[in-house]
Amino acid sequence: MDTSATMTLNQDDTVEAAPLAPPGDLAVWFFILAELLVFAVFFIAYAVARTHDVALFAVMQQTLDPDAGALNTVLLVSSSWCVARAVLAVDGARLRTGARWLLAALACGGGFLLVKGLEYADKFAEGIGLSTNTFYMFYLSLTFFHFMHVVLGMLVLAVLWHGVRRGHYRRGRLSGLESGAVYWHMVDLVWLVLFPLVYVLH
Amino acid sequence: MTTRHIDLLWLFLMFATALSWWLAEASPGAGVTGVVLALAFLKGRTVALDFMGLRGVRRPWPWLVGGWLVVVLAVIAFTFLQAPAA
Numbered sequence: 001m002d003t004s005a006t007m008t009l010n011q012d013d014t015v016e017a018a019p020l021a022p023p024g025d026l027a028v029w030f031f032i033l034a035e036l037l038v039f040a041v042f043f044i045a046y047a048v049a050r051t052h053d054v055a056l057f058a059v060m061q062q063t064l065d066p067d068a069g070a071l072n073t074v075l076l077v078s079s080s081w082c083v084a085r086a087v088l089a090v091d092g093a094r095l096r097t098g099a100r101w102l103l104a105a106l107a108c109g110g111g112f113l114l115v116k117g118l119e120y121a122d123k124f125a126e127g128i129g130l131s132t133n134t135f136y137m138f139y140l141s142l143t144f145f146h147f148m149h150v151v152l153g154m155l156v157l158a159v160l161w162h163g164v165r166r167g168h169y170r171r172g173r174l175s176g177l178e179s180g181a182v183y184w185h186m187v188d189l190v191w192l193v194l195f196p197l198v199y200v201l202h
Numbered sequence: 203m204t205t206r207h208i209d210l211l212w213l214f215l216m217f218a219t220a221l222s223w224w225l226a227e228a229s230p231g232a233g234v235t236g237v238v239l240a241l242a243f244l245k246g247r248t249v250a251l252d253f254m255g256l257r258g259v260r261r262p263w264p265w266l267v268g269g270w271l272v273v274v275l276a277v278i279a280f281t282f283l284q285a286p287a288a
Binding site: 019020021023029037043044050051057058066067070073077080081088178181188192193195196202 | 203204205208209211212215216219220222223225226227230234235238239241242245246249250252253254255256258259260263266267270271273274275277278281282284285286287
């Protein structure tokens with residue numbers, strides 16, 4: 001079995017073969033697949049539960065702030081972009097630039113937590129909780145589950161930032177950085193489904 | 203992947219997010235549902251292939267993440283089209 005990055009067809013004709021494994025540690029990818037599966041169950045449960053009480057979900061969705069949801073999408077997508085730029089910078093031996101991009105990603109992640117926290121505070125002040133109704137049971141549990149992933153992702157980003165500053169990563173030794181980066185992108189990917197499902201679609 | 207490429211992808215994601223946000227105010231309907239989910243698919247595909255680095259990686263990895271996105275969005279589309287808001 002050919003495991004090399006290139007395959008030689010003959011003396012003059014060489015084609016690039018696709019890398020076998022995705023960037024980062026393979027174990028992290030299995031973890032990501034497990035996480036995606038759990039979120040898929042959540043999303044499908046929400047969508048099916050909605051079909052049993054469309055009117056309730058439609059009215060309750062009106063109590064959410066789509067501006068906050070859109071702002072959080074901008075923050076999380078921008079944070080993913082910053083992480084992608086950080087990996088590219090470190091790969092190009094620009095460690096200081098890479099560390100700055102990771103700090104920017106952390107700032108965007110912090111902004112996300114702040115906006116989401118303000119949304120929660122607003123709802124709790126109105127006396128809304130998990131037992132308010134089916135919609136809020138799903139909204140609070142689904143978004144808080146994702147919220148905790150953002151918190152974990154930010155801890156990972158902070159460790160990566162420290163590692164980049166210490167020079168732990170460089171071209172050919174990027175697996176740790178890439179593993180943390182793909183986890184953060186997964187958190188972003190999940191939000192890209194959560195945002196339209198909860199805030200936009202009626 | 204170049205920095206310019208990544209920056210252009212971010213611009214696309216911002217544009218698609220702005221469009222979804224604008225559609226949040228639109229009247230519910232099959233057309234809006236379709237466009238919003240199509241935008242979610244394109245955004246998710248961009249993050250999976252370009253940011254997560256699955257573009258060019260051998261199967262099954264791109265298919266697993268892409269398949270997750272397709273299945274989840276298809277189920278959501280089915281339930282919303284079956285039971286639209288009045």
